[in-house]
Amino acid sequence: xxxxxxxxxxxxxxxxxxxxxxxxxxxxxxxxxxxxxxxxxxxxxxxxxxxxxxxxxxxxxxxxxxxxxxxxxxxxxxxxxxxxxxxxxxxxxxxxxxxxxxxxxxxxxxxxxxxxxxxxxxxxxxxxxxxxxxxxxxxxxxxxxxxxxxxxxxxxxxxxxxxxxxxxxxxxxxxxxxxxxxxxxxxxxxxxxxxxxxxxxxxxxxxxxxxxxxxxxxxxxxxxxxxxxxxxxxxxxxxxxxxxxxxxxxxxxxxxxxxxxxxxxxxxxxxxxxxxxxxxxxxxxxxxxxxxxxxxxxxxxxxxxxxxxxxxxxxxxxxxxxxxxxxxxxxxxxxxxxxxxxxxxxxxxxxxxxxxxxxxxxxxxxxxxxxxxxxxxxxxxxxxxxxxxxxxxxxxxxxxxxxxxxxxxxxxxxxxxxxxxxxxxxxxxxxxxxxxxxxxxxxxxxxxxxxxxxxxxxxxxx
Amino acid sequence: xxxxxxxxxxxxxxxxxxxxxxxxxxxxxxxxxxxxxxxxxxxxxxxxxxxxxxxxxxxxxxxxxxxxxxxxxxxxxxxxxxxxxxxxxxxxxxxxxxxxxxxxxxxxxxxxxxxxxxxxxxxxxxxxxxxxxxxxxxxxxxxxxxxxxxxxxxxxxxxxxxxxxxxxxxxxxxxxxxxxxxxxxxxxxxxxxxxxxxxxxxxxxxxxxxxxxxxxxxxxxxxxxxxxxxxxxxxxxxxxxxxxxxxxxxxxxxxxxxxxxxxxxxxxxxxxxxxxxxxx
Ligand SMILES: Cc1cc2nc3c(=O)[nH]c(=O)nc-3n(C[C@H](O)[C@H](O)[C@H](O)COP(=O)(O)OP(=O)(O)OC[C@H]3O[C@@H](n4cnc5c(N)ncnc54)[C@H](O)[C@@H]3O)c2cc1C
Ligand SMILES: Cc1cc2nc3c(=O)[nH]c(=O)nc-3n(C[C@H](O)[C@H](O)[C@H](O)COP(=O)(O)OP(=O)(O)OC[C@H]3O[C@@H](n4cnc5c(N)ncnc54)[C@H](O)[C@@H]3O)c2cc1C
Ligand code: SF4
Ligand code: SF4
Ligand code: FES
Ligand SMILES: [Mg+2]
Numbered sequence: 001x002x003x004x005x006x007x008x009x010x011x012x013x014x015x016x017x018x019x020x021x022x023x024x025x026x027x028x029x030x031x032x033x034x035x036x037x038x039x040x041x042x043x044x045x046x047x048x049x050x051x052x053x054x055x056x057x058x059x060x061x062x063x064x065x066x067x068x069x070x071x072x073x074x075x076x077x078x079x080x081x082x083x084x085x086x087x088x089x090x091x092x093x094x095x096x097x098x099x100x101x102x103x104x105x106x107x108x109x110x111x112x113x114x115x116x117x118x119x120x121x122x123x124x125x126x127x128x129x130x131x132x133x134x135x136x137x138x139x140x141x142x143x144x145x146x147x148x149x150x151x152x153x154x155x156x157x158x159x160x161x162x163x164x165x166x167x168x169x170x171x172x173x174x175x176x177x178x179x180x181x182x183x184x185x186x187x188x189x190x191x192x193x194x195x196x197x198x199x200x201x202x203x204x205x206x207x208x209x210x211x212x213x214x215x216x217x218x219x220x221x222x223x224x225x226x227x228x229x230x231x232x233x234x235x236x237x238x239x240x241x242x243x244x245x246x247x248x249x250x251x252x253x254x255x256x257x258x259x260x261x262x263x264x265x266x267x268x269x270x271x272x273x274x275x276x277x278x279x280x281x282x283x284x285x286x287x288x289x290x291x292x293x294x295x296x297x298x299x300x301x302x303x304x305x306x307x308x309x310x311x312x313x314x315x316x317x318x319x320x321x322x323x324x325x326x327x328x329x330x331x332x333x334x335x336x337x338x339x340x341x342x343x344x345x346x347x348x349x350x351x352x353x354x355x356x357x358x359x360x361x362x363x364x365x366x367x368x369x370x371x372x373x374x375x376x377x378x379x380x381x382x383x384x385x386x387x388x389x390x391x392x393x394x395x396x397x398x399x400x401x402x403x404x405x406x407x408x409x410x411x412x413x414x415x416x417x418x419x420x421x422x423x424x425x426x427x428x429x430x431x432x433x434x435x436x437x438x439x440x441x442x443x444x445x446x447x448x449x450x451x452x453x454x455x456x457x458x459x460x461x462x
Numbered sequence: 463x464x465x466x467x468x469x470x471x472x473x474x475x476x477x478x479x480x481x482x483x484x485x486x487x488x489x490x491x492x493x494x495x496x497x498x499x500x501x502x503x504x505x506x507x508x509x510x511x512x513x514x515x516x517x518x519x520x521x522x523x524x525x526x527x528x529x530x531x532x533x534x535x536x537x538x539x540x541x542x543x544x545x546x547x548x549x550x551x552x553x554x555x556x557x558x559x560x561x562x563x564x565x566x567x568x569x570x571x572x573x574x575x576x577x578x579x580x581x582x583x584x585x586x587x588x589x590x591x592x593x594x595x596x597x598x599x600x601x602x603x604x605x606x607x608x609x610x611x612x613x614x615x616x617x618x619x620x621x622x623x624x625x626x627x628x629x630x631x632x633x634x635x636x637x638x639x640x641x642x643x644x645x646x647x648x649x650x651x652x653x654x655x656x657x658x659x660x661x662x663x664x665x666x667x668x669x670x671x672x673x674x675x676x677x678x679x680x681x682x683x684x685x686x687x688x689x690x691x692x693x694x695x696x697x698x699x700x701x702x703x704x705x706x707x708x709x710x711x712x713x714x715x716x717x718x719x720x721x722x723x724x725x726x727x728x729x730x731x732x733x734x735x736x737x738x739x740x741x742x
Contacts, residue, residue: 171548171679171681172679173499173506173545173546173548209546210546210547210548211485211548212548212549212551212681215489215549215550215551215681216485216486216489216548216549216550217485217489237681237682237683238682238683239683239684239685241685241688241695243695247695248688248689248690248695248714248718250717250718250720250721251721253686254684254685254686256683256684256685257678257684257685257686260678260679260683260684261678265505265506265678266503271503272503272505273503273504273505273530273531273729274505274506274678275505275721275722275725275726275729277721277722348717349714349717349718396681396682396683397682398681398682398700
């Protein structure tokens with residue numbers, strides 16, 4: 001019997017006033033009963049509108065159908081045909097604008113909780129599946145993957161499964177990309193990411209951390225070392241600043257630095273050797289997912305007050321609604337239509353305040369959003385002792401600068417064919433944030449998948 | 463894991479280590495640095511590549527014990543392993559085409575200055591070296607510098623070795639005596655570099671300095687290492703660490719270097735306690 005409730009099964013979560021003091025996962029996941037009940041809300045539509053909203057076209061009614069039948073492992077097997085990181089995507093995909101936005105149940109009521117069900121099936125598999133992944137015999141061809149984020153991990157996994165000998169080169173000491181250095185533990189437990197990486201290693205993928213391509217080894221040297229094709233999934237990790245006075249004061253961070261110290265270096269734990277400023281009042285400038293993550297980390301590090309400072313209005317905020325709601329529940333204060341103009345320091349050059357102006361929305365700009373304009377004479381000083389700049393990132397130029405013939409566009413993104421990821425260099429492919437600029441996990445994964453197929457065709461056709 | 467092949471105490475607070483890191487050694491150039499982690503809970507700290515041997519696949523680091531991580535590092539011995547070791551990072555020093563250079567090293571900064579002096583010497587440049595230490599006990603790399611220098615001046619603050627005074631006194635004396643330099647390369651404490659730059663500005667001699675702000679990734683990802691150079695924000699780990707000293711905002715750099723002072727002091731005390739316990 002279909003479950004005709006207009007509402008999703010609610011996700012069990014830690015209480016806001018508890019979770020804002022710890023780094024444990026906020027959303028606890030469905031029980032088997034809740035999952036089956038939610039699965040029964042799916043009508044199994046023949047024309048599968050939801051699938052059209054998923055960038056990797058997961059067969060959504062099929063996997064949900066298996067959950068209905070309580071065959072959770074079969075549900076996972078369907079997911080993993082299209083997604084190599086379902087436990088991750090089920091947690092962090094912007095489902096509300098992707099798969100779930102097309103769900104027919106969403107016309108009258110809430111859509112089926114596709115993401116939550118995906119997470120459920122993936123977690124169930126992790127907990128219950130025993131069999132080690134079967135190693136595929138080598139076909140003798142070597143492929144190098146640059147960057148161990150979702151794009152690189154996916155590309156590497158698919159190629160290894162097709163028989164290639166794959167080595168991932170990662171600049172940091174830990175694989176995972178933004179999944180380990182950016183997205184916080186309370187939204188995506190690092191043990192889950194580690195599981196995925198361990199699985200790849202069991203398949204035979206080599207992961208060489210501490211190797212910066214362009215510095216330790218260049219792309220050309222990788223070819224000399226016998227790699228026949230290269231996939232670049234180096235992300236978009238270069239932080240932008242506002243270029244306002246006071247930005248180099250002590251206590252001003254890029255979101256990347258703040259999150260790297262917190263997540264990758266575990267500055268929130270007692271025994272971490274990496275320092276971080278424990279501020280009393282924090283302003284996070286920006287309105288995206290990254291800003292929400294930084295704000296929620298700042299709260300958990302003990303700040304009394306955390307402000308999101310955003311120059312447009314609430315409606316224009318690019319962050320996922322769920323993240324905005326979670327942040328509000330936890331006590332983050334939203335100062336919208338507000339723009340910083342100067343950061344003020346004390347005599348020791350620590351941040352002691354931030355001068356802002358109020359904004360109002362004018363005519364729509366080229367992005368279609370109404371342009372914020374300054375209200376004259378509206379400036380005021382916010383009492384803060386730390387500022388986190390979260391106004392975007394762009395691809396790091398390191399690889400482009402050291403690779404002859406690898407072209408980038410005006411925004412510094414590597415130019416690559418959409419379907420294959422082929423760059424302007426023969427046998428060099430690229431995908432993920434390095435090509436699109438900061439985007440999503442699922443898009444990066446999809447790009448890694450497509451490139452794996454193209455690399456296979458290229459090497460087999462040689 | 464990266465094996466420590468050799469350990470040598472250069473003075474009571476400065477240690478040299480040779481690390482097996484063939485990939486880094488293959489590409490290392492003077493002026494570049496590495497980032498290491500001692501153990502799994504460790505922080506990432508940058509150290510300059512003091513020397514390298516491409517054939518043996520080794521990198522030499524020379525570090526001063528100033529806090530928790532360098533203290534921990536100093537408790538390792540030959541045969542032990544470092545958790546992580548990545549490089550070479552940063553832009554190599556520009557040494558091509560220089561005919562006559564004054565290289566100035568202060569304290570442990572000499573470890574950073576030495577590979578540059580050596581490279582200049584190999585390229586046939588006339589090298590005048592001025593090194594400065596607080597006292598005789600802290601002197602490092604004297605023979606190494608002498609071997610690559612056409613002129614060598616040793617300064618100590620207290621006059622216990624060489625001449626008494628600051629490196630700036632020696633540099634000024636050389637300039638006043640009629641020596642002319644294409645460039646001055648000054649590497650040492652921020653305050654020393656600042657005053658060398660003040661002096662050379664007067665004489666209009668281009669001066670390169672090696673900046674050492676607090677770093678994490680070393681690849682341009684965090685912006686924590688930012689400095690103001692010529693009024694613009696630069697990331698020392700990718701745009702540097704060498705910069706035109708006449709453009710650097712030293713006062714800002716000195717402030718930023720002290721950002722975590724309280725935390726660092728606490729960590730250092732904890733680390734010392736820990737090792738004392740083990741000794742008993
Ligand atoms: C804080 C934060 C929160 C986010 N939240 C979400 C979310 O909720 N949902 C969502 O879908 N997306 C989210 N995103 C975006 C998403 O994480 C990215 O789009 C995705 O990780 C991009 O994957 P990628 O593989 O292209 O690059 P990355 O994940 O950036 O990985 C690139 C890897 O390459 C390495 N690398 C870079 N240069 C080199 C080099 N020269 N040599 C060797 N290695 C190199 C990097 O160290 C890194 O490990 C978030 C991003 C951030 C920063
Ligand atoms: C490019 C570069 C090259 C360097 N080369 C050398 C070298 O060859 N020999 C040497 O002895 N030192 C070198 N340093 C400085 C060295 O990194 C610091 O002394 C070391 O990180 C101190 O760590 P600690 O935990 O022992 O001391 P702490 O007590 O934590 O710090 C002491 C001081 O060192 C600085 N420091 C702390 N953490 C960092 C960090 N992550 N990055 C940079 N500086 C930091 C701060 O100013 C701090 O006040 C270099 C720094 C840079 C940026
Ligand atoms: S991968 Fe993302 S978009 Fe696709 S079905 Fe899963 S949650 Fe939806
Ligand atoms: S559109 Fe909604 S109800 Fe229909 S199959 Fe997809 S998830 Fe199920
Ligand atoms: S150390 Fe992070 S950008 Fe330089
Ligand atoms: Mg330290």
